[in-house]
Amino acid sequence: MERRVKSVIVQKYGGTSVEAVSNIKGIARKVALEKAGGLDLVIVVSAMGDTTDELMKLADHITTRHHKRDLDMLLSTGEQVTVALLCMALREEGVTATGLTGWQAGISTTTDHGGASILSIDPERIQRELKMGNVVVVAGFQGITGKGDISTLGRGGSDTTAAALATRLGAERCEIYTDVEGVYTSDPRYVKKAVRISSLTYEEMILMARRGAGVLHPKAIEHAMTHNVPLVVRSSMSRVGGTWIHGAPGREVSHPVYGIVFDKGRFCYTLSGVPNRMEMKVIISSHLNSLDIEYDTLMEDREDTLSFLVAEADQELADPIFDSVGAIVRRERKATVTVVVRDENTYHVTLDTVRKILQEKGQAFHIIEDCTNHVTAVVEESHAIALTSLLHSAFGLDEVQTSEAAGVF
Template sequence: MIVQKYGGTSVESVSNIKGIARKVALEKAGGQDLVIVVSAMGDTTDELMKLADHITTRHHKRDLDMLLSTGEQVTVALLCMALREEGVAATGLTGWQAGISTTTDHGGASILSIAPERIQGELKMGNVVVVAGFQGITGDGDISTLGRGGSDTTAAALATKLGAERCEIYTDVEGVYTSDPRYIKNAVMISSLTYEEMLTMARRGAGVLHPKAIEHAMPHNVPLVVRSSMSRVGGTWIHGSPGKGVSHPVCGVVFHKGRFCYTLSPIQNRMEIKRLISSRLTLWGMEYDTLIEEGGDTLAFLVAEDDLERADSIFDRAGAIVRRDRKATVTVVAKDKKTCPVIRDKVRQILQENRIAFHTIENCTNHVTTVVEESHAIDLASLLHSAFGLDEVQAFEAAGIY
């Protein structure tokens, strides 16, 4: 049994949906049991948000979840219709019908549990099951959505619960690259990565796969495959088996714009304030980074753009002068944490040679991350991609062939 996920660009048109139905029909005829997770078509979620904005910009999150969850349901219905036209029996399910229970954090809920009986029953009857990604139901019976990358998360969580052979993530690129191929022309597709390597790349800016999906698959060793919806050739396998004899020390160079740096100064009791703010950010479920500062009376934290409103409320009560600046991170992902000191020295040298002002992130284990002005992010990523020899790699294999 295989779980497949098709993203918004893969299902953006009726012709695309018909193409997916033909492919699924062939696989079903070959004996596969299939659970298909789908996103909303193309820009549907953005269009629904615009409709909401025409009413009010003070959105109630429960209302938004009710609205946004309809996008995936449209895709589910259309794909089921297309499958029936191909002679394939199909059952479409919303998140709650698929047994997905979540927390009550509307707009960014986490999956608590999955009751798989409905899906398992449909599979036993020989049906292809099509599930709406990005959504579930709270303990109060309210529709919830999982936030950005929610369909990836749905697919990985279902694959884990159902004991799938693998979870295939279909998107508009052929796989995971050593850097973003839209900006770094010499970026090369990676044939395989370990969960830890992919998790670092995803958290640091590789938008092809959401970190939560990896976190669901990793403890249960369910392989993930990222590949193009236009072809089954190639793709990137993500699993728990590191390759043998891999010589290249770096997996990739990724960057992430839209990060915001909060700098506090002057600070009298630096460590106490640091612990207090860190605990509040963690309590509110925000991922953040702490920057290494030269001065003893300065503190700096980095948060995502999506968390600005909540972060502002925390830093406003910090009892110090706070400066907020828009930044970007550029990260070199290492194969072995033992090589990080050497990589860090080389990164610092390149930054200094090119006179790029930077900060360094604390507590990096298998990567080296620097904070720079947004305008420098792509140029720096390109410099580092070349400096670590990734431009010359022809067929990159980070973790061995699965």
């Protein structure tokens, strides 16, 4: 008999929402109420508080050259502990719960330990437990390779677990509980006038995430998008607010710009005195592609200059490529500030505005090439937050109100 999977809700609790045992008890009370309300629930959890850091410290006492398979075996225990504790707490609330590790939940991944991708999910065990009326608690961030080894998914991993499970189970929605009340027009920790956005499309959210919005990982959104499962980002502390991420926003487009995000973790290679610019660009690009390094190129004023921007985490991998091309290379830590626009038609006017504002501020900057629905400026790292606030204000985002009824956002 096929289960009515439409009633399943997947919830993910991470960050401060699983910081301590008291938080876990709080989640249990919340889940018990929702279960009593008739929902079928699959709960995905992260490791508690600083567990992962503590485990890394143990590993560092042995060696700093970590073998990734060993590290995955070590770190995956963190989520397993949270799963067990949440099941205990749920039982205290009178809810029968079954805790599952990644492999028990049928989550198969690629073999790249530490940064694996989910290949498939065998939902049999979860569905069986749901049929029996149990809440299912799943360890996020982890799975199993074809060889039977424990793998971890890397950054944003627990969100990805939740979104992939929601997709596979045909869940009604996937709720991501985090420290903030949703996705904001900018990072509310730094930009005080940032406003919560009540609704975004998958594509918009992926763009925000790729350009620095840390609230969700692009991989998680991509999983949800494949089967059109709505994602809801909200705070575990509050019943109001939240941001819906789905296929069709169904809201009036009332503002041409919906977010200003920044990303401090970038590294810029600038080659100067390059005789054949296009040829060099092709050579370096193909090298970067062969190593799976994501990059951007920058618009240049000079014909003999060429710049590549990579994630700081990829610097070690990228360095030898630039060492080998026989050009003078300047290497700098940089940040990006991105203005995300609703509509490709507004790209050019937005670009002109960004240029004008940065020039007025006497700010040295470059603009990333080949964008259509966002304008990204590469700036000094120390200026990133101030410029983000400035653009937030300049594009009129300080004045908007989150109004779900009016659909402004």
